[in-house]
Amino acid sequence: xxxxxxxxxxxxxxxxxxxxxxxxxxxxxxxxxxxxxxxxxxxxxxxxxxxxxxxxxxxxxxxxxxxxxxxxxxxxxxxxxxxxxxxxxxxxxxxxxxxxxxxxxxxxxxxxxxxxxxxxxxxxxxxxxxxxxxxxxxxxxxxxxxxxxxxxxxxxxxxxxxxxxxxxxxxxxxxxxxxxxxxxxxxxxxxxxxxxxxxxxxxxxxxxxxxxxxxxxxxxxxxxxxxxxxxxxxxxxxxxxxxxxxxxxxxxxxxxxxxxxxxxxxxxxxxxxxxxxxxxxxxxxxxxxxxxxxxxxxxxxxxxxxxxxxxxxxxxxxxxxxxxxxxxxxxxxxxxxxxxxxxxxxxxxxxxxxxx
Amino acid sequence: xxxxxxxxxxxxxxxxxxxxxxxxxxxxxxxxxxxxxxxxxxxxxxxxxxxxxxxxxxxxxxxxxxxxxxxxxxxxxxxxxxxxxxxxxxxxxxxxxxxxxxxxxxxxxxxxxxxxxxxxxxxxxxxxxxxxxxxxxxxxxxxxxxxxxxxxxxxxxxxxxxxxxxxxxxxxxxxxxxxxxxxxxxxxxxxxxxxxxxxxxxxxxxxxxxxxxxxxxxxxxxxxxxxxxxxxxxxxxxxxxxxxxxxxxxxxxxxxxxxxxxxxxxxxxxxxxxxxxxxxxxxxxxxxxxxxxx
Numbered sequence: 008x009x010x011x012x013x014x015x016x017x018x019x020x021x022x023x024x025x026x027x028x029x030x031x032x033x034x035x036x037x038x039x040x041x042x043x044x045x046x047x048x049x050x051x052x053x054x055x056x057x058x059x060x061x062x063x064x065x066x067x068x069x070x071x072x073x074x075x076x077x078x079x080x081x082x083x084x085x086x087x088x089x090x091x092x093x094x095x096x097x098x099x100x101x102x103x104x105x106x107x108x109x110x111x112x113x114x115x116x117x118x119x120x121x122x123x124x125x126x127x128x129x130x131x132x133x134x135x136x137x138x139x140x141x142x143x144x145x146x147x148x149x150x151x152x153x154x155x156x157x158x159x160x161x162x163x164x165x166x167x168x169x170x171x172x173x174x175x176x177x178x179x180x181x182x183x184x185x186x187x188x189x190x191x192x193x194x195x196x197x198x199x200x201x202x203x204x205x206x207x208x209x210x211x212x213x214x215x216x217x218x219x220x221x222x223x224x225x226x227x228x229x230x231x232x233x234x235x236x237x238x239x240x241x242x243x244x245x246x247x248x249x250x251x252x253x254x255x256x257x258x259x260x261x262x263x264x265x266x267x268x269x270x271x272x273x274x275x276x277x278x279x280x281x282x283x284x285x286x287x288x289x290x291x292x293x294x295x296x297x298x299x300x301x302x303x304x305x306x307x308x309x310x311x312x313x314x315x316x317x318x319x320x321x322x323x324x325x326x327x328x329x330x331x332x333x334x335x336x337x338x339x340x341x342x343x344x345x346x347x348x349x350x351x352x353x354x355x356x357x358x359x360x361x362x363x
Numbered sequence: 364x365x366x367x368x369x370x371x372x373x374x375x376x377x378x379x380x381x382x383x384x385x386x387x388x389x390x391x392x393x394x395x396x397x398x399x400x401x402x403x404x405x406x407x408x409x410x411x412x413x414x415x416x417x418x419x420x421x422x423x424x425x426x427x428x429x430x431x432x433x434x435x436x437x438x439x440x441x442x443x444x445x446x447x448x449x450x451x452x453x454x455x456x457x458x459x460x461x462x463x464x465x466x467x468x469x470x471x472x473x474x475x476x477x478x479x480x481x482x483x484x485x486x487x488x489x490x491x492x493x494x495x496x497x498x499x500x501x502x503x504x505x506x507x508x509x510x511x512x513x514x515x516x517x518x519x520x521x522x523x524x525x526x527x528x529x530x531x532x533x534x535x536x537x538x539x540x541x542x543x544x545x546x547x548x549x550x551x552x553x554x555x556x557x558x559x560x561x562x563x564x565x566x567x568x569x570x571x572x573x574x575x576x577x578x579x580x581x582x583x584x585x586x587x588x589x590x591x592x593x594x595x596x597x598x599x600x601x602x603x604x605x606x607x608x609x610x611x612x613x614x615x616x617x618x619x620x621x622x623x624x625x626x627x628x629x630x631x632x633x634x635x636x637x638x639x640x641x642x643x644x645x646x647x648x649x650x651x652x653x654x655x656x657x
Contacts, residue, residue: 072456125642132398132455136596137641139589140634147631165625184627277589281463288460321471327464328446335457336449 018211021296025207028303029200036196044310050264053199054080054257055306057206059286059298061253064210066284067293068219069246070226071127072135077279078142079251081270082118083111083258085149088187088268092180093156100193108202108259115255116248118145123247127240139277149270154181186269187262194263202260206253210295213249222246289330365499370622371615376506376575378614379513383568384591385598385606386520387561393537393601394557397455400462401442403588404469405562409435409569410579411477414484424487432566439562440555448551466585473581481580484573505574512567517607520560524603529556537601590617590630593637599650608648612636 032049035041058076065073087107095103126137153164157177164170168179181187213219222242225232233239262268272278286305290297308326312319333339384406391399412434417427446465450458490504524530535543536553544550572587573579594613598605616636621629640648 066456072459125638129641129645132392132600133596133641133645133647135398136593137638140593140637143589144631144634144638147628147634151625151627151631165628285460285463288456292454292456317471317475320467321475324464324467324471327467328461331457331461331464332446332449335453337452338449 014215017296018215021207021211021299022204024296024299025200025203029197032196044313045307048306048310049196050194050199050260052303052306053196053203054260054264055283055286055302056203056299057257057260058254058283059290059302060203060206060210060295061250061257062283063287063290063293063295063298064213064246064250064253066287067298068214068226069222069243069250071243071247072132072284073138073247073250074135074277074280074284075122075138075140075142075145076250076254076283077275077277078138078145079115079119079254080258080261080279081142081145081149081275083115083255084262084268084275085181085187085258085270086114086255087111087259088190088262089154089180091191091263092178092187092189093161100191103191104193104198104259104263107263108256111255111259112252113255115258116252119248119251120244123244123251124240127243127247139280142275142277142280146270146272146275149181149275150184152181153179153183155179184269186267188267190262190266190268192264192266194260199260202256206256207295209249209253213246214295218242218245285327289327289334365496366622368496369500369502370618372500372502372506374615374618375611376509376614377618378611379509380568380571380575380610381587381591381594381613382513382607382610383516383564383571384587385595385610386516386603387564387568388592388595389598389600389603389606390533390557391561392595394533395447395451395554397447397458398462398592399561400459400588401465401469402561402565403584403586403591404466404473405435405439405442405565405584406569406572406588407473407579407581407584408438408469409566410484410573410583411473412566413487413570413573414482414579417487418485424489427487428567428570431570432563435562435566435569436559439558439565443555443558448554470581470585477581479580481578481583484577484579486574486577487570488574505571509571509575512571513607513610516564516567517603520603523560529553533557590633593634596647597637597640599644599647601651602647602649605647605649 032041036046036049058080062073062076065071065076087110090107090110091103095107098106122138122141126134126141129137151165153166153168153171155162155164155168155171155173155177157174159174162171162173162177168182171177171179173179214223221232221237222245225237225239225242229239261274282305286302287298289305290299290301309319309323312322315322384402387402387405388399391397391402409431413427413431416422416430417424422430442465446461447458450461486505488505488508490507492501492503493507494501524533532543532548532553533556535546535548536550540550543553568587568591569584573583590613591610594609595606596609597613598607598609613633617629617633620632624632644650
């Protein structure tokens with residue numbers, strides 16, 4: 008009983024943190040205390056947090072290394088952008104946004120399923136490289152696609168605008184590497200926070216459910232879990248597909264925050280996937296609250312370091328290396344343990360049970 | 364037919380460069396069990412060193428190549444010593460993130476030192492091109508040197524690993540680190556040596572890569588690095604002949620799909636091929652099948 012109420016309380020803290028963050032940001036926004044830079048970061052903060060939490064589901068809870076998370080985000084972003092330009096163009100803004108989120112999530116989930124079935128047979132680093140390859144494939148294919156619409160429906164081509172064979176009055180939607188233009192730009196901070204709360208609700212509920220415990224037991228000992236009758240591929244696939252769908256939702260938020268959507272190596276390449284992975288690892292693998300905090304800190308930090316101009320990313324890199332060494336080098340961990348015991352002997356009991 | 368042949372030959376040339384890079388990945392993975400994401404950026408550093416020595420200082424190409432190899436070797440050992448060694452025994456994910464940090468560090472240092480605009484790399488290879496099939500197919504000097512270099516590298520590496528004591532130590536460490544330590548092998552020294560050799564190869568690859576595609580920027584190493592990594596996985600990571608075959612297949616497929624299918628989709632095709640191979644053979648073409656003990 009005690010442990011249950013503890014997880015419950017811990018989850019309430021997580022939700023509370025998000026709401027507090029929202030309240031503070033809204034208050035500052037209303038009070039005019041946010042710089043235009045920070046205003047521009049509000050929606051990105053939401054999708055980065057969603058991405059970090061959803062990737063944590065795969066990396067932390069399911070224990071698989073995925074380097075293709077940006078690929079699912081890319082699917083969600085482009086599918087929803089196409090929807091916004093076609094069927095959703097005449098809908099009211101809020102309805103369009105909600106339907107776009109559902110469509111983005113469904114398509115990303117389908118891709119997650121298709122990739123997940125074969126890929127989850129692989130282990131460890133092989134899984135990592137295949138997910139990386141998948142992300143690059145998605146990005147490359149989208150860069151090569153031309154999509155147009157006229158009264159006959161959709162036209163797709165891999166060559167150029169001409170070979171679409173559009174009627175007069177037909178409209179080109181995806182122009183290859185130039186991407187999709189004139190998007191609605193209707194996502195808001197409030198909407199992003201609502202999506203984040205839904206994401207948290209789904210992920211936290213999954214972790215604390217029977218399914219979640221099955222997924223974690225497979226992570227901890229696959230063979231033991233299999234021998235008590237758990238279907239490894241089913242549970243792994245569940246985690247992977249849900250994670251992909253949530254990344255798709257983040258992609259919808261992303262595409263609805265831009266006027267012009269392109270797939271570059273910067274936003275949907277492996278660098279982006281790695282960036283999300285950095286959030287997860289620095290926040291603490293398997294720790295949802297940590298992912299949220301790391302996503303916020305690591306998104307704002309490079310922006311705040313802008314006054315350092317060219318040295319910014321260099322410092323970021325050094326911080327990353329130093330943090331990893333302090334966090335996980337066996338010698339440093341040992342040293343920290345010794346130090347903690349020396350100075351906080353009295354608090355030892357509390358420290359043992361205090362892990363989130 | 365002749366155009367196919369020339370695409371094939373330039374594919375093999377590109378594949379040779381991939382193979383040399385992939386060897387570095389595969390050796391480090393086999394021994395330190397880590398994905399060295401910074402490997403691609405060591406290539407870039409090597410190319411910059413060669414550029415400075417050859418173009419800016421005007422020294423002969425041989426000196427430039429030697430400087431590049433020496434510089435990369437030192438860099439590789441330093442990176443291992445400062446960033447990776449403290450993390451030995453930590454989870455593989457922490458090591459991976461550290462490697463990514465090193466990769467960012469190298470890219471941004473290069474950006475600061477050499478500026479954002481890309482340099483035009485003057486080819487270090489001044490061997491005349493060879494014409495075959497009555498002048499229909501021209502093989503450039505760089506192509507010949509790349510293919511020759513990859514063959515020399517693989518022969519030397521195989522000899523080194525099978526015939527020398529240090530090479531045998533590497534094999535032992537890759538097979539069972541614990542047992543190797545018990546047999547009196549200095550694991551730290553062996554890992555450092557592996558990084559030295561892998562990085563030296565990256566230096567060679569940097570020179571060859573930029574002699575073939577003469578654009579040099581801080582991003583030069585990133586994509587070839589990822590592709591060579593894919594090649595290493597394709598051939599079975601940890602396997603030296605696998606890296607060679609993987610690199611060659613990768614280069615040929617990339618060039619042929621660029622020529623006959625679509626230049627934009629060539630990367631997608633290469634990566635799709637990797638996925639298909641891994642589905643059929645989950646540990647790559649030449650990878651060892653690991654038996655699981657319960």
